[in-house]
Amino acid sequence: MIGITMFFVALVMLLIGFPVAFIFGGVALWFGVYAEGPDMFAFMPFRIQSIMENTVLMAVPLFVFMGIVLQKTRLAEQLLESMGKLFGGVRGGLAISTVLVGALLAASTGVVGASVVAMGLISLPVMLKYNYDKKLACGTICASGTLGQIIPPSIILIILGDVMGIPVGDLFQAAILPGAILIGAYVIYILIYTLVKPEAAPALPMDPNDGTRKQQIFKALKAIIPPLALILVVLGSIFAGIATPTESSALGGVGALFLALIYGQFSWRMVFDSAAETVKVTAMVFAILLGATAFSMAFSYTGGEEVVEHYLSNLPGGAMGFLLLSMLAILILGFFIDFVEISFIIVPILLPAAEILGIAPLWFAILIAMNLQTSFLTPPFGFSLFYLKGVAPPQVRTLDIYKGVVPFIILQVMIVISILLFPELYGLV
Amino acid sequence: PAQAAEKVYKLKLAETWPTNFGVFSEPARRMADLANKMSNGRIEIRIDTANKHKSAFGVFDMVRAGQYDMGHSASYYWKGKVPNTLYFTTMPFGMTATEQYGWFYYGGGMELMQKVYEPFNLLSFPGGNTGVQMGGWFQKEINSVDDLQGLKMRIPGFAGEVLAKLGANPTNIPPGELYTSLERNTIDALEWVGPSMDLRMGFHKIAPYYYTGWHEPGTELQFLVNKRTFEKLPGDLQEILKAAMRVAAYDMTIKSHHESGENWAAMKAEFPNVQVKSFPDEVIRALRQANDELLAEHAAQDELAKEILDSQDSYLKTVRQWTDIADRAYLNSFE
Amino acid sequence: MFLLRLEQTINAFSDWLGKISAVLFVLMLFNVFYDVITRYLFNNVSIGMQELEWHLFAAMFMLGVPFTLKAGGHVRVDLIYEGLSVKKKALIDLFGTLTLLFPFCLLVAWYGVDFARESFELGESSGDPGGLPYRWIIKAVIPFAFFCTFISGVGMMLRSINTLNGHHRSDDYIPTQH
Numbered sequence: 045m046i047g048i049t050m051f052f053v054a055l056v057m058l059l060i061g062f063p064v065a066f067i068f069g070g071v072a073l074w075f076g077v078y079a080e081g082p083d084m085f086a087f088m089p090f091r092i093q094s095i096m097e098n099t100v101l102m103a104v105p106l107f108v109f110m111g112i113v114l115q116k117t118r119l120a121e122q123l124l125e126s127m128g129k130l131f132g133g134v135r136g137g138l139a140i141s142t143v144l145v146g147a148l149l150a151a152s153t154g155v156v157g158a159s160v161v162a163m164g165l166i167s168l169p170v171m172l173k174y175n176y177d178k179k180l181a182c183g184t185i186c187a188s189g190t191l192g193q194i195i196p197p198s199i200i201l202i203i204l205g206d207v208m209g210i211p212v213g214d215l216f217q218a219a220i221l222p223g224a225i226l227i228g229a230y231v232i233y234i235l236i237y238t239l240v241k242p243e244a245a246p247a248l249p250m251d252p253n254d255g256t257r258k259q260q261i262f263k264a265l266k267a268i269i270p271p272l273a274l275i276l277v278v279l280g281s282i283f284a285g286i287a288t289p290t291e292s293s294a295l296g297g298v299g300a301l302f303l304a305l306i307y308g309q310f311s312w313r314m315v316f317d318s319a320a321e322t323v324k325v326t327a328m329v330f331a332i333l334l335g336a337t338a339f340s341m342a343f344s345y346t347g348g349e350e351v352v353e354h355y356l357s358n359l360p361g362g363a364m365g366f367l368l369l370s371m372l373a374i375l376i377l378g379f380f381i382d383f384v385e386i387s388f389i390i391v392p393i394l395l396p397a398a399e400i401l402g403i404a405p406l407w408f409a410i411l412i413a414m415n416l417q418t419s420f421l422t423p424p425f426g427f428s429l430f431y432l433k434g435v436a437p438p439q440v441r442t443l444d445i446y447k448g449v450v451p452f453i454i455l456q457v458m459i460v461i462s463i464l465l466f467p468e469l470y471g472l473v
Numbered sequence: 474p475a476q477a478a479e480k481v482y483k484l485k486l487a488e489t490w491p492t493n494f495g496v497f498s499e500p501a502r503r504m505a506d507l508a509n510k511m512s513n514g515r516i517e518i519r520i521d522t523a524n525k526h527k528s529a530f531g532v533f534d535m536v537r538a539g540q541y542d543m544g545h546s547a548s549y550y551w552k553g554k555v556p557n558t559l560y561f562t563t564m565p566f567g568m569t570a571t572e573q574y575g576w577f578y579y580g581g582g583m584e585l586m587q588k589v590y591e592p593f594n595l596l597s598f599p600g601g602n603t604g605v606q607m608g609g610w611f612q613k614e615i616n617s618v619d620d621l622q623g624l625k626m627r628i629p630g631f632a633g634e635v636l637a638k639l640g641a642n643p644t645n646i647p648p649g650e651l652y653t654s655l656e657r658n659t660i661d662a663l664e665w666v667g668p669s670m671d672l673r674m675g676f677h678k679i680a681p682y683y684y685t686g687w688h689e690p691g692t693e694l695q696f697l698v699n700k701r702t703f704e705k706l707p708g709d710l711q712e713i714l715k716a717a718m719r720v721a722a723y724d725m726t727i728k729s730h731h732e733s734g735e736n737w738a739a740m741k742a743e744f745p746n747v748q749v750k751s752f753p754d755e756v757i758r759a760l761r762q763a764n765d766e767l768l769a770e771h772a773a774q775d776e777l778a779k780e781i782l783d784s785q786d787s788y789l790k791t792v793r794q795w796t797d798i799a800d801r802a803y804l805n806s807f808e
Numbered sequence: 809m810f811l812l813r814l815e816q817t818i819n820a821f822s823d824w825l826g827k828i829s830a831v832l833f834v835l836m837l838f839n840v841f842y843d844v845i846t847r848y849l850f851n852n853v854s855i856g857m858q859e860l861e862w863h864l865f866a867a868m869f870m871l872g873v874p875f876t877l878k879a880g881g882h883v884r885v886d887l888i889y890e891g892l893s894v895k896k897k898a899l900i901d902l903f904g905t906l907t908l909l910f911p912f913c914l915l916v917a918w919y920g921v922d923f924a925r926e927s928f929e930l931g932e933s934s935g936d937p938g939g940l941p942y943r944w945i946i947k948a949v950i951p952f953a954f955f956c957t958f959i960s961g962v963g964m965m966l967r968s969i970n971t972l973n974g975h976h977r978s979d980d981y982i983p984t985q986h
């Protein structure tokens with residue numbers, strides 16, 4: 045029960061506004077020391093070392109750097125503005141462009157922190173500049189930045205494949221359609237939303253000097269090509285076997301510098317300033333990971349896991365009942381525990397029952413993956429929300445982010461339900 | 474005395490493996506269960522997987538410092554900390570599982586292993602054998618030593634060193650990115666474990682060649698025990714613990730063979746296109762020579778290393794003669 | 809004012825860590841780039857260079873934490889915080905540093921020292937062919953970075969005290985800017 049109490053104390057403490065990372069760490073410390081004595085913290089260096097050695101996480105600073113350089117050279121702004129203009133009079137063009145760029149980033153990394161932060165740097169300022177509703181802007185960024193979880197390559201899918209004994213390739217393939225539908229759902233939602241509330245996402249003003257529509261399109265394409273080519277190089281380097289997904293983000297960083305050079309904006313000062321900002325954002329993300337590892341340590345060493353296990357091993361119901369309840373359980377646990385814990389600890393508890401009920405493993409795995417993706421977005425502990433807050437300008441409040449993300453969570457839940465009801469449409473059974 | 478006999482010893486064990494790691498997860502659990510039953514409940518062992526302690530390769534330090542009383546891992550993981558721990562798991566072109574057990578228990582292996590571990594307040598015991606591990610998945614055929622030139626392969630540890638000597642490039646790739654890297658030819662080959670573990674990684678779908686093993690002929694896992702903790706146990710419990718570890722190790726060895734057999738049959742039936750290959754004689758000879766040269770270097774640098782390697786070498790020379798006219802002759806009679 | 813000067817000194821120290829981290833990042837970026845290029849174009853792999861990637865990466869983000877603390881970059885939930893007066897914010901920061909940040913950083917730093925020392929005594933190195941020696945250096949980054957975060961936290965505490973004493977105005981508050 046200590047784990048549950050600790051969770052609620054942390055929740056209340058978060059509200060006072062001290063940095064999130066140290067609330068996690070500090071609360072874990074008091075509860076851990078109270079329950080088990082200070083020696084529990086002798087485990088911390090080991091846990092920290094495994095974060096330090098987790099080279100997949102290198103994608104975070106590398107993508108952040110790419111984002112900052114693209115932002116400093118105004119190339120990102122041009123990309124999004126031009127894409128927005130391509131949509132012509134369509135309102136919400138910037139938001140839709142954001143979703144599409146997010147989808148491209150998602151296809152090159154599975155690290156959520158990397159794409160949320162990069163998207164926050166690239167597209168939040170632009171959307172705010174054009175008077176987008178803050179909530180819509182934040183929701184769009186968090187949701188599209190989190191796409192990396194379901195769109196392969198994805199860490200969740202790799203871990204689930206391992207835990208559930210499904211070949212990773214099968215999972216990657218099965219995730220493509222649900223991922224694409226999710227992207228489509230975001231776009232449709234934005235279109236509908238801007239229809240209902242036109243002032244939330246104004247269409248980009250057309251400059252009369254831009255000439256005919258044809259000329260405008262040509263101009264827009266010219267501005268889109270360099271940064272888009274950069275993102276495609278990142279993706280292409282993975283598919284061509286030049287780089288691993290993590291390494292591809294370094295190609296993105298160096299490529300961004302190369303673009304700056306072409307556009308005459310390169311200077312070592314700019315490189316150093318971008319690096320310093322990258323450090324700040326990266327340290328923000330990793331401080332949360334450091335605090336969270338202390339928190340999950342205190343949670344599991346004081347018996348929190350056993351409590352959860354106990355409740356989960358007794359789920360009632362037939363196949364549909366079991367699926368509904370287990371999805372609900374994972375969604376709720378997503379508030380408390382991170383997806384790696386859920387995959388390794390919760391999924392094995394559910395697996396035997398799923399097997400007995402004859403639930404196709406692929407179907408079950410995709411459901412879990414979609415569900416875990418949602419857990420990154422759910423307030424108050426969704427990591428994507430913290431990450432975006434960390435890079436947002438001061439006028440964006442935590443509450444804007446919380447409110448903005450709700451419709452996207454509902455969209456995700458709806459898609460999870462559709463996979464639950466019509467797995468054959470997704471080719472999962 | 475009646476009261477003293479009631480005292481319950483609660484021990485904590487850290488595994489290198491994550492939760493539900495197939496046959497690797499069994500020895501610790503079987504050992505804990507046996508020890509508990511044989512001691513009539515006087516030994517209670519709590520097992521934490523790597524998902525709990527988050528430090529797969531911190532097991533050595535954690536058991537040494539007493540944060541955990543026991544560990545279940547593999548000796549060669551500690552090569553970077555204590556070079557001589559390398560020799561107690563398996564060696565390229567070394568002994569098979571049965572031969573190696575003979576060396577451990579009757580050929581002086583256990584004594585040498587304790588000699589390596591005791592200075593670090595640790596005891597080490599055999600912890601179950603995987604049997605021969607496969608040589609790995611390859612995107613291209615290896616027909617000559619030249620084909621090894623520049624071969625980018627994920628193969629950690631000493632075996633990587635042997636390959637590097639022949640011009641191959643051992644490459645670090647995080648496990649989460651292995652699949653994409655092999656699929657896209659970012660690397661040319663990788664080694665994992667064998668049918669039991671490889672199937673779920675899906676490598677058979679993206680690489681045509683599955684090479685037979687040479688580098689891990691009998692991978693022995695290990696139980697680590699904090700020496701001070703062990704010495705504090707009453708004599709009967711010490712013996713019970715040792716017996717439980719030995720039975721659990723034996724059981725995993727059998728189970729590995731059983732599971733690999735079943736998995737391989739299933740894999741062959743489901744994916745008939747997987748091509749099993751063995752390195753040609755020329756390549757094997759070159760690998761052996763590279764291996765011998767490297768081991769000679771090890772022996773020249775460290776006295777204890779020389780003692781261990783000499784012991785293994787002379788034991789193998791003796792016992793292999795019997796393996797040849799027994800197991801090998803028998804198996805050959807089927808061809 | 810001794811306290812003000814001490815705060816400034818500590819802030820300068822934190823900024824200096826930030827500069828080191830920025831340099832480490834640039835090195836890491838080109839390290840990864842170099843490794844990709846040499847592997848793909850020249851079919852050449854160095855395990856040592858590959859390991860250097862995560863050494864630089866880890867040192868960069870660990871030393872970045874104290875810098876980011878000083879720079880106000882760590883995320884806060886501002887549902888309530890944001891509407892508070894400067895003095896109330898200072899009180900929260902004072903309370904937080906004393907009860908949460910200090911004990912957490914000091915305890916981890918304390919255990920981190922043993923962690924690094926054991927690695928030093930063993931002469932630990934990488935277990936892979938061509939890997940890096942002196943593993944204790946990167947392990948020592950853990951206690952060092954946590955101790956630096958404690959120092960940077962002292963800066964934050966002094967800042968709160970100085971603010972409560974009326975030495976900082978509200979426009980001194982530096983919001984995170986990117």
Ligand code: NA
Binds near residue numbers: 191196
């Ligand atoms: Na992805």
Ligand code: NA
Binds near residue numbers: 606664665666689
């Ligand atoms: Na292996």
